[in-house]
Amino acid sequence: MLTRNLVLTSSCLAALLAVSGCASSSSAGTQQSQDLTLAVASEPVGLDPSVAANGNTSSWFVDLAYQSLISTDENGGLAPGLAEKWEFVGGHKQLKVTLRPGLKFADGTDLRAKDVVASIEYFKKGSGPSSVYFKDLDLEAASDLEVLISSPDENPLLPTLLTPKYMGGGIISPKGLEDPDALNASTFGAGPYQLDAAQTVSGDQYVYVPNKNYYDPEAVKFEEVTIRIIPNVTSQVQALKTGQIDLMQGDVSVMSDVTGESKLSVTSSPTFWNGLYFADRDGKVSPALADERVRQALNYGIDREAIAKAAYGEYGSAESQPMVPGDPTFGYDEELTDYYTYDPQKARDLLAEAGYADGFTLSIPYKASQAPSTKMVQSIAAQLEEVGVKVTLEPGANTGEWVSKLVSLQHGAFQQDSSGRPMILAAEMGWLPGGVLNPFNVKDADVQDAYDALVEAGEDPDGAKAKEMMRVLVEKAITLPVAKADEIFVYDNTKLRDIDFIGDSPKLSYVYDWEPANAG
């Protein structure tokens, strides 16, 4: 009797297994040749370009399906995308963009100038990291293939905004715009690939197949591109080693596991700086921060080299300016890298000079989900305590909590990791009134003057004006940069041909430009 029951129970469980297995979808398995499989740690905020994040990995979800008006070449220069040419019309307030003839969206409908206008008008209202740069632009379809993009102020970066990095140039079809909710579940672009909804499992894997209506079929290198969500970075390394994925974003903690594997190659480049923004430079909640000497003192009070090493190992280095190396428009100045040396005595002297010999208290929200950022702020707190500044750390367990603390206007400074970008855009975001990283809306006359001079100069090919602005930011200690750090990518060199960063920029080459290792 018992044996029969045991057999019955086991059989029921086994049947349950088989039935469960039948009903579910696949997200693993061996790869076909000419397929590409990438891994990321978290699912995308959304597939809608107007809300999607534009980081090196988060942009993959959009880049594959939405071709930008203007692309970039391997050196970071501008190159034709959906637009075959573009030119400023009188100064830098209006850009005329001419589309290639014969373009089609993935659904087969024609792509015309009016579609570009509609798409960017929709993008302007989004909450993505780049929508803010488009909000003041006016658009007009001058003809079937010509679009006029106008800015109220001189804006020499208009063409740059239309590149993939800033998302807005990735054109969404009218069908996608009719139902914006659908933009998060599918793709409606004119890029080399399109999302295969049948194989896609939200939060697990996103599968892209070639777009048969893409204008340059030769440029479509893979039969299928899959982006898998593998939250655990150690699991990603294991998947890479066993050939289940072709490329992953590395992490300092796993690099020792990767080094020495002949089939794995590593590429890295400084892509972001991490540190503090002094948000309350008007001194509303932290009166001390209104004094430039206090901010400079805080900059002198920390040992950047030690903190960078602790947080990022060999993939980070000390940095005194709020930027990373890139093209000249970034304004990165090597002479400013070590501007603030570690000098606790100088920090105390400056504080005393400013009337804060007894120190003061400062609360700092930070992104607790980022291990390096947590290490960094804890080190900052310990070192500033030694010069008399008591730091209260406010962990933001998730993005929502961190943002809530930021906009609460109760904290004089906050931790933020910022990617490299042209100085004009960085200033608009972080240091001018109305910038999203300037919650107290502080206006600094010197910073404003430097920005105005930069904009007035128009094109700044050697970055001289951008560097001038950078010097103002550093000397006035608008921020407390600590380190610039690399993003690290590890890939299977038997599957992929050399993956690298674009020129001197912090931007990884675009996923749709990658080639199989055995490509002719």
Next chain:
Amino acid sequence: MLRLFLHRLAVSVPLLVLVSAVTFILQALIPGDPARTLLGVNASQEQYLELRQALNLDAPFLTRYWDYLSGVLQGDLGESIFTSIPVITSVLQRLPVTLTLMAGAALLAAVIGIALGVWSATRGRAVSKAVDALSMVGFALPNFWLGLVLVSVFAISIPIFPATGFTSFEDDSVAWLMCLILPWAALALNGIASIGKVTRDSMKTTLDMDYIRTLRAAGVKRRSLVWKHALKNSGVPVLTMTGLTMIHFLSGTVLVENVFALPGLGTLAVNSINNHDTPVTQGVVLTFTVLVIVINLAVDMAYTVLNPKVRLS
């Protein structure tokens, strides 16, 4: 048995309501704002306020809960705040993976645990002590750590099994089995230890009983004595532990799915909590609660099979 089933069903409804209320409260207490998480730092104040209104976040707590509960009672679990995908769709898409993981691990834990328990109860003290030691190891090892070690050994060093991912049975039955063996092993070890220990203790008690001595004296074969007579009468605590183990596996699936990148409810739960995606979190918690109810019901039903004297009073 029908009365038992109806009684359990009647008790389950208020339990589900209570669990949904507690989850709703806990979600509300998580620091941060779903609208802020969704929009990030780049949104304007107008966009933020507009989204809060669209998500009904400005409504009083009780109003929001009632709106949610009345939807659930009509079979509508809402939509993901991020993807707009109906929660029921996401849950049904991922439920089979989690069930497969749980059921397989439970089968493994039950078969090996019972076998080990019987073996250690019928052999000498040395074997019993060895099983005790193994049980302690099983209890101590975290399943996610064990998972990583198993992958390192059996997917990388000796490449037999895949490191991550899931293949459905209908796509490739062999690949399906191969991709589950390591996750099953990682999840089941703790259960093997628990079930083995309870089986051993229960068997020892039963084997000391008079009727076993009588059967032995009557010449009943040892195998029949152990597997047919003693094990059956030791079954109730073993069944209880098996049920508890399966429930314990529910929480274990969260970590194991993370390590093996399995598209189950565990990873859905983690993602939705991190993203403050309340409707999805609620949907997953309710599903887990239903699973616990079903497992408990199945255990109760199984009691009546093992021991006909067990009835609802």
